[in-house]
Amino acid sequence: MPWIGAVAAAVERRETSLALFVEHVPAAVAMFDTYMRYLLVSRRWLTQFGIEREHVIGRSHYELQPSTPARWREIYARALAGEIVDSEEDQLQDAQGATQWLRWEVRPWRNGNGQVGGLLVFCEDITGRKRAELELRASAERLRVLTDTAPVMMWMSAPDGGFVHVNQVWLDFGGRPRSAELGMGWADSVHPDDRDACVANHSAGVAAQRVVVMDYRLRRADGQYRWISHTGMPRFSPHGEFLGCIGSSVDITERKLAADEKQRLADELDRRVRERTQELEGANHELEAFAYAVSHDLRAPLRAMHGFSRALVEDYGERFQDEAGQYLEQIQKGAQHMSELIDGLLVLSRVTRGELRREPVDLSEYAREILEDLVRKEPDRKVAWEVEPGLTARGDPRMLEVVLRNLLANAMKYTARKAEARIRFGTELNDGERCFCVNDNGAGFDMAHAEKLFQPFQRLHRADEFPGLGVGLATVQRIVHRHGGRIWASATPREGASFRFTLPAVERERPPSEAQPGDDK
Amino acid sequence: MNPGTILLVEDNPQDEMLIMRALRRAKVGNPVEVARDGQQALDYLFKAGEFASRSGPDLPTVVVLDINLPRVGGLQVLERIRANPSTHLLPVVMLTSSDEQRDRIGSYEKGCNSFVRKPVEFGEFAEAIGRLGMYWVATNESPTSTPQAASTPTPDA
Numbered sequence: 104m105p106w107i108g109a110v111a112a113a114v115e116r117r118e119t120s121l122a123l124f125v126e127h128v129p130a131a132v133a134m135f136d137t138y139m140r141y142l143l144v145s146r147r148w149l150t151q152f153g154i155e156r157e158h159v160i161g162r163s164h165y166e167l168q169p170s171t172p173a174r175w176r177e178i179y180a181r182a183l184a185g186e187i188v189d190s191e192e193d194q195l196q197d198a199q200g201a202t203q204w205l206r207w208e209v210r211p212w213r214n215g216n217g218q219v220g221g222l223l224v225f226c227e228d229i230t231g232r233k234r235a236e237l238e239l240r241a242s243a244e245r246l247r248v249l250t251d252t253a254p255v256m257m258w259m260s261a262p263d264g265g266f267v268h269v270n271q272v273w274l275d276f277g278g279r280p281r282s283a284e285l286g287m288g289w290a291d292s293v294h295p296d297d298r299d300a301c302v303a304n305h306s307a308g309v310a311a312q313r314v315v316v317m318d319y320r321l322r323r324a325d326g327q328y329r330w331i332s333h334t335g336m337p338r339f340s341p342h343g344e345f346l347g348c349i350g351s352s353v354d355i356t357e358r359k360l361a362a363d364e365k366q367r368l369a370d371e372l373d374r375r376v377r378e379r380t381q382e383l384e385g386a387n388h389e390l391e392a393f394a395y396a397v398s399h400d401l402r403a404p405l406r407a408m409h410g411f412s413r414a415l416v417e418d419y420g421e422r423f424q425d426e427a428g429q430y431l432e433q434i435q436k437g438a439q440h441m442s443e444l445i446d447g448l449l450v451l452s453r454v455t456r457g458e459l460r461r462e463p464v465d466l467s468e469y470a471r472e473i474l475e476d477l478v479r480k481e482p483d484r485k486v487a488w489e490v491e492p493g494l495t496a497r498g499d500p501r502m503l504e505v506v507l508r509n510l511l512a513n514a515m516k517y518t519a520r521k522a523e524a525r526i527r528f529g530t531e532l533n534d535g536e537r538c539f540c541v542n543d544n545g546a547g548f549d550m551a552h553a554e555k556l557f558q559p560f561q562r563l564h565r566a567d568e569f570p571g572l573g574v575g576l577a578t579v580q581r582i583v584h585r586h587g588g589r590i591w592a593s594a595t596p597r598e599g600a601s602f603r604f605t606l607p608a609v610e611r612e613r614p615p616s617e618a619q620p621g622d623d624k
Numbered sequence: 625m626n627p628g629t630i631l632l633v634e635d636n637p638q639d640e641m642l643i644m645r646a647l648r649r650a651k652v653g654n655p656v657e658v659a660r661d662g663q664q665a666l667d668y669l670f671k672a673g674e675f676a677s678r679s680g681p682d683l684p685t686v687v688v689l690d691i692n693l694p695r696v697g698g699l700q701v702l703e704r705i706r707a708n709p710s711t712h713l714l715p716v717v718m719l720t721s722s723d724e725q726r727d728r729i730g731s732y733e734k735g736c737n738s739f740v741r742k743p744v745e746f747g748e749f750a751e752a753i754g755r756l757g758m759y760w761v762a763t764n765e766s767p768t769s770t771p772q773a774a775s776t777p778t779p780d781a
Contacts, residue, residue, distance in 0.1 A: 395724060399692055402721045405744045407638035413747065414645055442744035 107161075131228070134212070136221040137183055139164045151228060182209040182222050192229060204233035256352040258289070260335075262345055264309035273352075278324025294320035294328050305335060312337040312345050318355065330359040394452050401445050409438035450505065451578045459499045459585055463609040466494040466539065469507050470528040477515045484524065486515070491529035494539065496606035502582045503606070509575040510541040510602050517600065518545035525599075533603065541602045547594035556592055579604075628685025628761060630656045633665040633701065634719070635693050639742065643688070643753055650754025654761050657684065662696025665689070666704055669711055683714060686760035689736075691720040691727055699730055706735040713767040715760055 125132060125143045131151045134143040140163045149159065154167050165171055178188050189208040196202065207226040214220040250257050251271035259268040265286040274281060277292055293301045297319035308315030315335040320328040335350035412434040420428060470490045478486050496503065511526065518524030525544045530537055548556070557580040583590040583604045594600035630647075634640045640658060647656065657680075659665035667673035669683065687705070691698035698718065705711045717738040718731040731739050740756065743749050 398724065399721050402742075402744055403636055403639065406642065406721070406742060406749070409744050410638070410642040410749065413750075414642070417649075439745055 131226040133164075133224045134221060135164060135179075135224070137219065139179060139222070141167075142221060148226065151226065178209055179222060182211050183219055185211055185219060187211070192233060202230070203228065204230045256331075257350070258284075258352075259338075259349045260309065260347045262309070262347045264306050264348070267347070276321075276323055276354075292322040294322070296320075301333075305333075308335055308337075309348055315348075315350075318359070321352070329354050330356040390452065394449055397445065398449055402442060405438040405442050405445075409435050409442075412438070447575065447578070451581065454502055454505065454578055454581050454585070459502070461497055461607075462500060463495055464498055464500050464503050466496055466503065466507065467492050467528075469504050470494075470511065473504075473508050473511050474526065474528075477512060481515070484519070485522065486518070486524045486526065488524075488526040489529070490527075494528075494530060495609045496539075496586075497609045498586045498606055499582075502585070506579050506582050506604070507541075509579045513575065513602075514541055514543035514545065514600075516545075517547075518543050521545060531603065536605060537608070538603045538605045542599065543601075544599040547596045547598055547600045548592075549596055550594060553592060553594075557590070628654055629681055630654050630757070630761065631659065631665065631668065631684040631687045632656055633659045633662070633687065633689045633693065633698070635660050635690065639690070642749065646750040646753035647757045649750065650757050652754070652757030652761055654685070654757075662693040662698065662701045664695075665693075665701050666696060669705065669714075670708070683711065686715045686717060686764075688717045688719060688756065691718055691731070699727075699734055702731065702734045702736055715764065715767075717756055717760065 122143060125134070125145055128145050129147060130145060131148040132143075132145045133141060133148045136142055140161055141159045144159055149155070152168060159167065165176075182188055187208070187210040189210075191206055193205045193207060194202060195205065205226055206229050207224065209222055209224050211219040212221055212223050253270070254272060256273040256276055257270040258266050258273060261267050266284060266289050269281065269284045269289070273284065277284060277289075279292070282288070283291070287302070290298060290302050290305075301317065301319040304315050304317045314337070315333070317333050319331055319333065321331045323329050331352045332355045333350065333352045335348045338346050338349050340346055412431045416423075416428060416431050423431075467490050474486075474488045474490065478484070478488070507528070511528065514526045515524070518526065521544060525542075527540075527542045529540055529542075531540045532538075557576050580590050583606065586606050588605040588607070590602065590604035592600060592602045630652075632640065632643060634643065640660075644656065657668065659668050663673070665687070668675045668678070669687075671678060671682075689698050689701060693701070696704075698720075702716055702718070705714055705716060715737045716735075717740060718727075718736045719740055719742055720727055721742045728739050738756070740752050743752075
């Protein structure tokens with residue numbers, strides 16, 4: 104019909120501001136008449152529907168989009184009938200088959216008579232927004248699955264510290280409904296003794312927006328309180344805004360119990376050690392008192408025995424026969440012997456319980472002095488002695504003096520029958536270890552009985568051959584052992600004996616002296 | 625010259641007998657007073673208790689004092705002797721059977737003049753007592769005797 108074309112041409116040619124506006128508005132809008140012929144259209148609409156501009160105005164939408172689905176035709180029909188139809192989000196397939204999301208509105212417009220003159224259609228492609236929304240939801244879902252399946256209790260709080268989320272593990276632990284845990288409800292499960300501190304720490308951490316780490320007891324679903332290690336961290340938006348805290352908690356009951364048990368055992372051990380030390384100190388004191396009493400009380404009767412026997416001999420001796428005198432002499436000897444025994448025992452006991460000092464000791468000097476003293480006491484004997492210079496060791500000076508005195512006195516005693524006694528104190532290398540050695544050329548002893556040598560009261564010589572008690576070597580061995588050393592002896596009968604022993608060395612340098620053979624420390 | 629008295633403080637009757645015999649054999653003829661515990665010794669020295677009205681010299685020439693005594697111990701007696709101005713300079717010889725260092729050092733610290741061990745071997749003991757007697761009674765110039773020109777005591781041979 105030619106007049107329609109003339110109207111369309113006229114409309115098209117009239118560059119009204121309205122037409123310009125609609126053309127350029129940044130939305131997909133179109134205006135139709137009742138035959139769904141385009142009256143006005145925006146560029147975006149054309150782009151969205153893939154329609155070229157020149158052929159649009161006056162053309163029917165159905166003509167331009169013959170594949171318009173029935174659904175739309177129905178919507179248009181309804182709108183033409185006077186209904187406003189819209190959708191906030193409508194999911195459909197686009198021309199290529201991909202999923203599209205649209206927001207649209209179709210409303211009728213009325214002419215001056217109030218009759219429907221056509222439709223106004225607004226359409227927005229919200230696919231991008233919708234996809235982002237779905238992705239976000241999927242991401243949140245993944246996070247939820249993660250937090251619910253990780254074997255750790257997790258929570259999230261608002262900026263005021265109240266919980267807004269707890270994971271399934273938390274709920275399974277507590278056995279209470281989610282609503283009970285939100286806000287500050289979670290704190291109801293904290294052990295009454297720990298609650299105040301726990302809440303205070305949590306609130307302080309929230310307020311200061313800093314990390315909180317703490318332990319407290321939390322009631323489990325079965326009613327038992329478990330020790331929990333709680334860690335809370337602040338979280339911030341990308342703009343740095345504080346959003347609250349997020350945290351996790353772990354059941355550390357076993358670990359805590361083990362630590363407590365360890366502490367208890369350590370305290371118990373401490374207590375026992377202290378008790379034992381006190382006992383030992385008490386025992387030591389008793390021993391000391393005992394030794395003192397022994398030293399005094401046991402000697403008094405011996406003095407009497409010895410003294411009065413001697414007095415008898417001195418005052419009435421001429422009235423006795425020889426035998427009587429001998430008997431009395433035996434009494435005196437007995438008393439004397441017992442006195443020496445007591446002396447030996449006292450030294451032994453002192454050595455055993457006495458405090459061991461650890462100082463550098465000049466053994467060469469001690470040996471020299473002792474030998475000079477021993478030789479001076481027996482001026483009639485010919486004694487050739489030698490002491491290796493510069494020998495030192497680390498130990499108790501008094502006790503080491505006893506060692507040397509005993510060994511050297513023994514050497515003197517057992518060389519008494521030799522025309523010229525030879526005694527030497529020096530060092531030897533024994534299997535790579537330096538040891539001290541006292542050698543003599545005296546009576547020696549039978550190696551077969553060597554193990555008796557260091558036992559108290561065991562003698563390898565008859566008393567009439569070499570008088571003595573047999574306590575000395577036991578004492579020497581005790582001292583050497585207390586210093587952590589070893590002592591051993593070897594001998595050839597009638598040719599001589601050697602007593603070797605080890606002692607801790609003095610650290611670092613020894614006093615300057617000539618180099619010692621085999622001494623490379 | 626007035627032979628001075630020796631005060632022997634010894635609780636053991638056997639030791640007492642032996643000491644007396646030793647003094648006799650060493651020809652120390654001075655009178656010997658015997659106290660058998662620390663309290664008796666102090667009572668004697670300060671004329672108190674049972675000795676409140678004793679006659680004889682006020683103070684002995686020398687006190688031979690055993691360390692282990694009943695009632696009041698030897699070291700305590702020594703302390704009291706040194707603490708009292710009237711007995712402050714009295715020569716005191718400590719006797720003991722123990723060889724504990726602390727007894728020896730303790731005695732010297734408290735101001736004894738001499739320290740002698742009581743050995744079991746009687747010969748030594750007797751000699752020691754004899755020498756003691758001779759030295760303190762005969763040779764030594766005690767603080768309370770008439771002042772002589774030379775005041776440094778010479779030890780006995």
